[in-house]
Amino acid sequence: MSTVSPASKKQKLQKVIGTHNGTFHCDEALAVFLLRQTAVYRDSDLKRTRDPSVLDTCDIVVDVGAVYDESKQRFDHHQRGFTEVFGHGYETKLSSAGLVFKHFGKEIISNVAQLNVDHENVHTLWLKMYKEFIEAIDAVDNGISQYPTDLKPRYTNRTDLSSRVAALNPPWNQTLDAAGVDAQFLRASSLTGGEFMGKLSYYANAWLPARELLTEAMAKSRANIDSTGKIILLEQFLPWKEHLFELETKSGGPPAALYIIYPDEFGGNWRVQAVPVSPDSFESRKALPEKWRGVRDDELSKISGVDGCIFVHASGFIGGNKTKEGAMQLTKLALEL
Incomplete structure (x- = not known):
């Protein structure tokens, strides 16, 4: 002892x-x-x-x-x-x-x-x-x-x-x-x-402040942008994905959000991101329109009719615009297409 x-x-x-x-x-x-x-x-x-x-x-x-x-x-x-x-x-x-x-x-x-x-x-x-x-x-x-099975690990982790x-x-x-x-x-x-x-x-x-900011943004977006909750506007970059799914589950209603608009983390541009079907999924609830995918800059602006476009990913899960207004336009168009 x-x-x-x-x-x-x-x-x-x-x-x-x-x-x-x-x-x-x-x-x-x-x-x-x-x-x-x-x-x-x-x-x-x-x-x-x-x-x-x-x-x-x-x-x-x-x-x-x-x-x-x-x-x-x-x-x-x-x-x-x-x-x-x-x-x-x-x-x-x-x-x-x-x-x-x-x-x-x-x-x-x-x-x-x-x-x-x-x-x-x-x-x-x-x-x-x-x-x-x-x-x-x-x-x-x-x-x-x-893991629920006896799968042999591919490597040893002792950290x-x-x-x-x-x-x-x-x-x-x-x-x-x-x-x-x-x-x-x-x-x-x-x-x-x-x-x-x-x-x-x-x-x-x-982590918790991000959750609180997202909760506020969801309420403001329903009041000022889209009453159905399909569009959520974030005025600052923050990790939103995990919180969104938990808040949707907590609400007890069906999942509503399709697109998140937020400022680029490293620059003055804006992003539109399609919400995935689950936190770890690469499949989107509603990907950005197929005709925009893989297109950039002026060509994308011409196809979409929205000035200031930067890109839309080939999978349609994310796109970018130089301004918040442009990102908002892209998002509203994407809902209709």
């Missing part, structure tokens, strides 16, 4: 987190980091042991102890009969990281995003972080294949977070004492936490 304290802590801390000693994994390394982002466990000490009598003295225990009971602050997932999942459509069995995130994630996100824990955006980010970050850690730790945490364990032919292994565990916890916070920062400060 060993006790780990951050180097900056000189005194016994009020709360104690318990987890197992020996070889460590991504899930409990992240679980410990996440707990230290909460109000209750922010300045907690850490005990790494498998001794039940020592674990019983801890305020919270993760990834060891064969008990999952929130009321007792026990969060293990190895016991027979454990089937807990995140819910909300996710069916991957939780690891200690998933258990801690399920119970404490909203508080952590609330603190980082500086929003009330009951704010809709906190719930949105909580679901997003599970989908994009936590679920894979749960699956790897529980030995769940990413995922779980693999990098595993690599911080001492190799088989190198002996470290308990203090040395504990120091490596703290490195692993810091590694997982840094990646978690970086991902959360992106979703809170870039």
Whole structure:
């Protein structure tokens, strides 16, 4: 049994987190980091042991102890009969990281995003972080294949977070004492936490604002451009595809958007993009007219009757014009053809 304290802590801390000693994994390394982002466990000490009598003295225990009971602050997932999942459509069995995130994630996100824990955006980010970050850690730790078949991979990938945490364990032919292994565990916890916070920062400060801007643009476009919702005008470039499909699903109505108009990311030109049939599809709901495809500049302006044309892709999924007005004209024409 060993006790780990951050180097900056000189005194016994009020709360104690318990987890197992020996070889460590991504899930409990992240679980410990996440707990230290909460109000209750922010300045907690850490005990790494498998001794039940020592674990019983801890305020919270993760990834060891064969008990999952929130009321007792026990969060293990190895016991027979454990089937807990995140819910909300996710069916991957939780690891200690998933258990801690399920119970404490909203508080952590609330603190980082500086929003009330009951704010809709906190719930949105909580679901997003599970989908994009936590679920894979749960699956790897529980030995769940990413694919439903036994297809042999074409290459080996050892750059995922779980693999990098595993690599911080001492190799088989190198002996470290308990203090040395504990120091490596703290490195692993810091590694997982840094990646978690970086991902959360992106979703809170870039991904979520894009969603809000798209929501506003959809409403304004219905009011001012096309009441059916077939055309959406964005006044600035932003990643819209994932959000559009999620917002359409959330609305409960049939998909409406056919074209997105937005300024070019790197210049003063404007783009018209046909909405795909699904986020990963190359097939459009309504591609730009066939007679425009693969045509450029003055020839395209002549064929379409719209000044300032730049191009239409050979597949018809995107086109460009020098002005917003020109892009708007192309789009309205495309609806009719």
